Amino acid sequence: SIKEDIQWLGFTWEEREFYASDYFGKLFGFAVSLIRRGLAYVDDQSAEEISGQKGTVTRPGEESPFRNQDVRTIEENLDLFYRMNEGEFEEGSRVLRAKIDMASPNMHMRDPIIYRILKTPHHRTGTTWKVYPMYDFAHGQCDYFEGITHSLCTLEFEVHRLLYDWLIDQLKTDDYRPRQIEFNRLNLTYTVMSxxxxxxxxxxxxxxxxxxxxxxxxxxxxxxxxxxxxxxxxxxxxxxxxxxxxxxxxxxxxxxxxxxxxxAPRVFGVLKPLKVIITNYPENMVEEMEIENNPEDETQGKRLVPFSRELFIEQDDFMENPPHKFFRMTPGQEVRLKGAYIVMCTGVVKNAEGEITEVHCTYDPETRSGGPQADRKVRGTLHWVSAAHAVDAEVRLYDRLFSDEDPSGHKDIDPREYLNPDSLTLLRGCKVEPSLTGAKPLDKFQFQRVGYFCVDYDSRPGNLVFNRTVQLKDTWQKVNK
The missing domain is CATH 1.10.1160.10 (Glutamyl-trna Synthetase; Domain 2)
Incomplete structure (x- = not known):
C-alpha cells in the first residue's frame, strides 16, 4: 500500500527499489569487521541487565563485564557471533554491541545493541539468517551502500545522528558520506496523526x-x-x-x-430535494439546456441538461416566509434556474403536517439562458434537476473527525472524547443530473452551489455514492466563532 500511495502521488523509484534485507550479507560483514577491530563485542547479559547499566543523562553507564578483551577476546567474540547466526543460542541470550563510550552524554552512544538473535523466518530471506541488525545499525549503512546523499528523518531521530555518523565513520573507505537531516513531524488541527x-x-x-x-x-x-x-x-x-x-x-x-x-466539471446535484412544478410549462415538453462544464477551463466544453415541467431544487432554497435579504425562491420573488429560465413562485402544496411538498411556479419563456431577456436582473440563481430525468444517489457528507483543534494536546484525556458526532452525515434519495449515470469511482465533480464531491468505491450502476471532499467555502471557522 505504501508503494501504491507513492505512485499515486506521482513519484516512481524506477529500478531503485531496495530493501535492508538486500544488504544482510554486507551488514553482517561490517559487524564482523567491527569485532575484528575491537569495536564490537558479544554480551551475554539479559535485556534488563543491559538496560540497568545504561545510566542516566546525569550519571554515566556501567561497562558490561564482557566488554574488555581480557574477559572475552576478539577471537571469542567472532566465534560467538558466528555461532549466534548458526542458531546455536536462544533468542535473548546474547546480543552484539558496539563498543563506543559508556560515559557519553548521548545515551545512544553507550554501547548500543547492533545485532540480536531472531529465529523467526524472514519474509524475504527465509531462514538464511538467525541474527538481524538493529535499525540504528542498518540505517546509515544501507544509506551508504545505496549512495544516499541526504537521509531525511523526523525530529525524534536527531539524537540518533551521532551514532549514525559514528557508524558511517567506521564503514566508509572514501570521502563520500550520507547526511542525516531531521525535520518536524506533520501535525494537523482537528486531527490525530499518531x-x-x-x-x-x-x-x-x-x-x-x-x-x-x-x-x-x-x-x-x-x-x-x-x-x-x-x-x-x-x-x-x-x-x-x-x-x-x-x-x-x-x-x-x-x-x-x-x-x-x-x-472538476460542474454538475447539478440536489441533496435534499423539494419538487417544483412550473404550471405554465407544457406538460410533455423537454428541452436540453446547454451548460458549460467549467468556467475555469473552456476546453472542458459544454453539456446538455434536460429541463422539464417538474424539477427538484434544494429544500433550503425555498422559504414561504423568508427573512430580510433572502434572495432565493419565495412567493412573489423571481429567481433564475441556472442555465434555464427565470421563474416565480405562485403557491405551495402542503401535507397534513403542514410541511411543504410542492412549490408551484410560472416561468417566462423569454428569459431562457442566451435568449432576448436572459440578462434581466434577479438576485438569486438556483441549481435544479429535472424530476423525470433525475438519477438517485447516496451522498456522504464528511467533516472533520474531531471537534477540538488539538485533540491529542490534552493531558490525561483520550482524543476520542473530542470526536465530532457530525463527522459523517448520510443522505439518501438525493437527485443528480443524468450525465452522472456512468460516473466511475474517484471521478470528481463540483455540485454547483454545494461543494466538491468524489464517486466512492461503494458506488454501483443504479446506486451512485458520492463523498463530499470539501465545501465550496471554509464555513468551519464561522460555525466555531
Whole structure:
C-alpha cells in the first residue's frame, strides 16, 4: 500500500527499489569487521541487565563485564557471533554491541545493541539468517551502500545522528558520506496523526478502515477526493522546519479547493430535494439546456441538461416566509434556474403536517439562458434537476473527525472524547443530473452551489455514492466563532 500511495502521488523509484534485507550479507560483514577491530563485542547479559547499566543523562553507564578483551577476546567474540547466526543460542541470550563510550552524554552512544538473535523466518530471506541488525545499525549503512546523499528523518531521530555518523565513520573507505537531516513531524488541527491512535480508531470501528475518508492517510484522502496535485501543493505551502508546529487543516482544504476549482466539471446535484412544478410549462415538453462544464477551463466544453415541467431544487432554497435579504425562491420573488429560465413562485402544496411538498411556479419563456431577456436582473440563481430525468444517489457528507483543534494536546484525556458526532452525515434519495449515470469511482465533480464531491468505491450502476471532499467555502471557522 505504501508503494501504491507513492505512485499515486506521482513519484516512481524506477529500478531503485531496495530493501535492508538486500544488504544482510554486507551488514553482517561490517559487524564482523567491527569485532575484528575491537569495536564490537558479544554480551551475554539479559535485556534488563543491559538496560540497568545504561545510566542516566546525569550519571554515566556501567561497562558490561564482557566488554574488555581480557574477559572475552576478539577471537571469542567472532566465534560467538558466528555461532549466534548458526542458531546455536536462544533468542535473548546474547546480543552484539558496539563498543563506543559508556560515559557519553548521548545515551545512544553507550554501547548500543547492533545485532540480536531472531529465529523467526524472514519474509524475504527465509531462514538464511538467525541474527538481524538493529535499525540504528542498518540505517546509515544501507544509506551508504545505496549512495544516499541526504537521509531525511523526523525530529525524534536527531539524537540518533551521532551514532549514525559514528557508524558511517567506521564503514566508509572514501570521502563520500550520507547526511542525516531531521525535520518536524506533520501535525494537523482537528486531527490525530499518531499511527497508534489511528489504529485504535480502526480497531474500535470508530471509522470504517484505514481508507475511511475522514482519516489523514493517503488512501483516506484519495477516497475522499483529494488529488495528488493538491497534496503536493499543501506540502509546498507548509514547507518544513525543525520546530514542532500544528498546521491548520484549512490550508489542506484550501489546496484541494484550488485544484478542483480548476479541474472538476460542474454538475447539478440536489441533496435534499423539494419538487417544483412550473404550471405554465407544457406538460410533455423537454428541452436540453446547454451548460458549460467549467468556467475555469473552456476546453472542458459544454453539456446538455434536460429541463422539464417538474424539477427538484434544494429544500433550503425555498422559504414561504423568508427573512430580510433572502434572495432565493419565495412567493412573489423571481429567481433564475441556472442555465434555464427565470421563474416565480405562485403557491405551495402542503401535507397534513403542514410541511411543504410542492412549490408551484410560472416561468417566462423569454428569459431562457442566451435568449432576448436572459440578462434581466434577479438576485438569486438556483441549481435544479429535472424530476423525470433525475438519477438517485447516496451522498456522504464528511467533516472533520474531531471537534477540538488539538485533540491529542490534552493531558490525561483520550482524543476520542473530542470526536465530532457530525463527522459523517448520510443522505439518501438525493437527485443528480443524468450525465452522472456512468460516473466511475474517484471521478470528481463540483455540485454547483454545494461543494466538491468524489464517486466512492461503494458506488454501483443504479446506486451512485458520492463523498463530499470539501465545501465550496471554509464555513468551519464561522460555525466555531
Amino acid at each position: 499511527k497508534r491512535k489511528l489504529l485504535e480508531l480502526v480497531k474500535d470501528r470508530v471509522v470504517s478502515g484505514w481508507d475511511d475518508p475522514r482519516m489523514p492517510t493517503l488512501c483516506g484522502l484519495r477516497r475522499r477526493g483529494y488529488t495528488p496535485e493538491s497534496i503536493r501543493r499543501f506540502v509546498d505551502l507548509i514547507g518544513y522546519t525543525k520546530v514542532e508546529a500544528i498546521n491548520d487543516v484549512s490550508l489542506l482544504e484550501y489546496a484541494i479547493r484550488e485544484d478542483l476549482n480548476r479541474r
